[in-house]
Amino acid sequence: xxxxxxxxxRDLRLADNPALVAAVEAxxxxxxxxxxxxxxxxxxxxxxxxxxxAYLLDSLRALEEACDxxxxxxxxxxxxxxxxxxxxxxxxxxxxxxxxxxYGRRRDDGVEEALGRxxxxxxxxxxxxxxxxxxxxxxxxxxxxxxxxxxxxxLDHGWPSPARRxxxxxxxxxxxxxxxxxxxxxxHLPRAGEEAARRRWHDFVRDGLAEYDAGRDRPxxxxxxxxxxxxxxxxxxxxxxxxxxxxxxxxxxPSDDVATFRSELAWREFHADVLHHRPAxxxxxxxxxxxxxxxxxxEQESRWFDAWAAGRTGYPFVDAGMRQLLATGWMHxxxxxxxxxxxxKDLHVRWQRGAEHFMAHLxxxxxxxxxxxxxxxxxxxxxxxxxxxxxxxxxxxxKFDPDGVYVRRWVPELGDVPGRAVHQPWKLDxxxxxxxxxLVDHAHERRVALDDFQRAKD
DNA sequence: TGCGGGTTAAT
DNA sequence: TTAACCCGC
Numbered sequence: 001x002x003x004x005x006x007x008x009x010r011d012l013r014l015a016d017n018p019a020l021v022a023a024v025e026a027x028x029x030x031x032x033x034x035x036x037x038x039x040x041x042x043x044x045x046x047x048x049x050x051x052x053x054a055y056l057l058d059s060l061r062a063l064e065e066a067c068d069x070x071x072x073x074x075x076x077x078x079x080x081x082x083x084x085x086x087x088x089x090x091x092x093x094x095x096x097x098x099x100x101x102x103y104g105r106r107r108d109d110g111v112e113e114a115l116g117r118x119x120x121x122x123x124x125x126x127x128x129x130x131x132x133x134x135x136x137x138x139x140x141x142x143x144x145x146x147x148x149x150x151x152x153x154x155l156d157h158g159w160p161s162p163a164r165r166x167x168x169x170x171x172x173x174x175x176x177x178x179x180x181x182x183x184x185x186x187x188h189l190p191r192a193g194e195e196a197a198r199r200r201w202h203d204f205v206r207d208g209l210a211e212y213d214a215g216r217d218r219p220x221x222x223x224x225x226x227x228x229x230x231x232x233x234x235x236x237x238x239x240x241x242x243x244x245x246x247x248x249x250x251x252x253x254p255s256d257d258v259a260t261f262r263s264e265l266a267w268r269e270f271h272a273d274v275l276h277h278r279p280a281x282x283x284x285x286x287x288x289x290x291x292x293x294x295x296x297x298x299e300q301e302s303r304w305f306d307a308w309a310a311g312r313t314g315y316p317f318v319d320a321g322m323r324q325l326l327a328t329g330w331m332h333x334x335x336x337x338x339x340x341x342x343x344x345k346d347l348h349v350r351w352q353r354g355a356e357h358f359m360a361h362l363x364x365x366x367x368x369x370x371x372x373x374x375x376x377x378x379x380x381x382x383x384x385x386x387x388x389x390x391x392x393x394x395x396x397x398x399k400f401d402p403d404g405v406y407v408r409r410w411v412p413e414l415g416d417v418p419g420r421a422v423h424q425p426w427k428l429d430x431x432x433x434x435x436x437x438x439l440v441d442h443a444h445e446r447r448v449a450l451d452d453f454q455r456a457k458d
Numbered sequence: 459t460g461c462g463g464g465t466t467a468a469t
Numbered sequence: 470t471t472a473a474c475c476c477g478c
Contacts, residue, residue: 217459337459377459388478389460396459446461450478 003032005086005094005120007039007078008071011128011234012063013097013194015165019126023095024166033172035089036067039082040075040177049360051329054185055192059233061179062193070171073179078107083114088174095125128231129269130159130238133276143277145382150273151266162240187328189363190229197230201241205248212257219321219332220406225261228364229330231268238265271372274382282371283352285380289387294452296348304347307439308339309357311411314438316423317397318342320410327410329363334400340377341391346445348452351378379453387453390446397423411435 004027006020014020027034038060045053064071074081086094094115096108112122127133136153137143144150190196204225208215215223230236242265249258275281296304307313311322321335331339336358343354351374358374359365372381379387397420401407404422408415413435414422425431426438 334459341459385459386478392460454478 003027003030003090003092005035005037005082005089005091006097006125007037007082007094008063008097008234009039010232011097011126011237012038012059013234013237014063014066014169015194016162016237016240017097017126018160018163020095020097021163021166023123023125024169028166028170033089033170035085035091035172035174036063036071037082037085038063038071038073039078040073040180041078042075043077045075045180047360048365049329050183051185051187051189051361052363052365054182055189055229055329055363056233057179057182058189058192059235062195062235064179066194067169068171070173072174072176075177075180079110079114082111083118083120085174086115086118086120089172091120093121093123095123097125128234128237129272130154130242130265131157131269133269133272136273144270144273147267147270147383150270151263154266154269155262159239159242162237162243185329186326187363189329190226192233192235194235197227197235200230201225201227201236201244205244205253209245209248209253209257209261213254213260216260217334217400219324219335220401220403220409224333226330228366228369232364232366232369238268241265268369270383272368274372275368281375281381282367285351285378286375286382287380287384288456289379290449290452290456294348294449294455295350301349304439305343305349305353307436308343308347308349308354312436312439313342314426314436315342315393315442316404316407316411316414316425316435317401318393320401320407323410325358325361329361331362332406334396335406336373337377338391338393338396340374342393344374344378345390345449346393346440346442348445348449351375351380388450390449392446393442394423 004023006023024034048056060073072085074085082094108122115122131154136150136157138149144153190200204227208223208225211223215221217223227236227241231238242262245258245262249255278286295301308318308322311319311326313319317335318339321331321339324335325331340351340354343349344351355371355374358370359367362370375381376384379385397407402420404417404420407422408417413432414425417425417428417432421428425435
């Protein structure tokens with residue numbers, strides 16, 4: 001008789017999580033079976049773009065395999081599905097496998113109530129973060145609002161070492177729904193699953209880590225770890241990565257590069273922590289920094305937004321990024337900052353619209369990371385970039401794509417423009433006829449944005 | 459992860 | 470004259 005349900009939520013991993021492994025071991029000691037459950041939430045299904053869904057399905061297939069083909073997949077609302085599966089299995093407890101969706105606490109609580117009525121307990125088994133969101137508080141007992149003190153507390157706090165995946169998990173079989181046929185992806189997606197995540201991570205630690213500090217800002221090279229998608233779908237745990245970073249440093253990896261990478265993981269945990277304490281930040285600005293009438297409206301908003309989303313703003317670095325997103329479901333971090341700044345500060349469109357577009361297309365799209373990084377760029381977050389820091393799409397391109405390689409890769413109309421001249425096609429003697437003129441004048445819109453910012457302070 | 463205006467120092 | 474650097478918004 002199965003007595004334990006492993007409810008896999010955002011974190012699909014089986015290995016490395018000490019609490020999850022302990023729960024599996026305990027079930028085995030009790031001579032109990034383990035039901036592995038994944039609820040394919042219809043709400044997610046209807047909103048996500050093709051590439052995102054295709055990746056999720058690939059990741060689920062890999063998980064199914066890791067569960068010896070016994071993963072129970074059910075479609076529907078977790079509030080209904082989880083209690084129903086518990087009843088069928090006759091389970092006493094449900095382990096939420098490293099869930100901890102910081103913005104989903106209330107939803108979990110609803111499931112908890114439903115489980116209580118069915119005589120089963122919900123047990124939080126670990127977290128998808130090295131330090132669970134909500135755990136760290138300032139000396140005065142308030143949540144952290146500033147990144148640097150958060151990171152210091154996070155480093156001081158430390159985290160458990162990864163555990164080893166248990167052998168021979170006694171999976172129980174229950175009927176599940178077949179995985180639906182996903183939409184055809186429009187992009188060449190990264191390989192999904194724990195094995196692929198580990199391989200990518202080890203390649204990066206071996207070949208990329210020592211260049212990380214300088215290389216991560218160069219979209220024309222493969223300088224980032226590209227681990228975001230694996231972290232998002234729980235195919236690797238940040239604790240595993242932190243342990244490997246420490247080992248790499250011990251083996252001689254440059255400490256600056258290791259520190260920078262660790263700091264990026266800390267940003268991820270900071271954003272999850274902020275959203276845990278302020279779930280409203282998912283849709284609302286934490287601080288209002290410009291007056292309500294600053295935003296572009298009506299037909300012009302639609303036209304400008306559509307040009308941005310399609311990668312036809314006439315600013316090559318921006319357009320390259322937006323087209324990379326459409327083509328691959330991913331965009332280089334440096335370029336994400338530049339395109340986001342362009343939408344909010346040059347086109348004066350609310351960050352929420354951009355965040356929604358990103359969530360629909362990014363295979364690594366994660367609500368806490370996406371919404372709060374947008375708020376960081378928009379200057380509306382707690383520890384955000386100052387509003388007057390407005391990215392210049394031309395100089396950013398010239399600085400981080402100095403030879404124009406990245407632009408030419410994603411904007412074929414500019415394929416014949418050599419070198420860095422590609423960042424300002426309007427200055428060419430004969431600009432390519434099929435590439436748009438700049439949608440707006442950056443210098444002008446920058447002044448408009450700064451005036452709006454000033455008005456809010458008056 | 460900006461920019462403009464100022465200072466400074468090398469030429 | 471210029472570029473590197475610093476400062477405040």
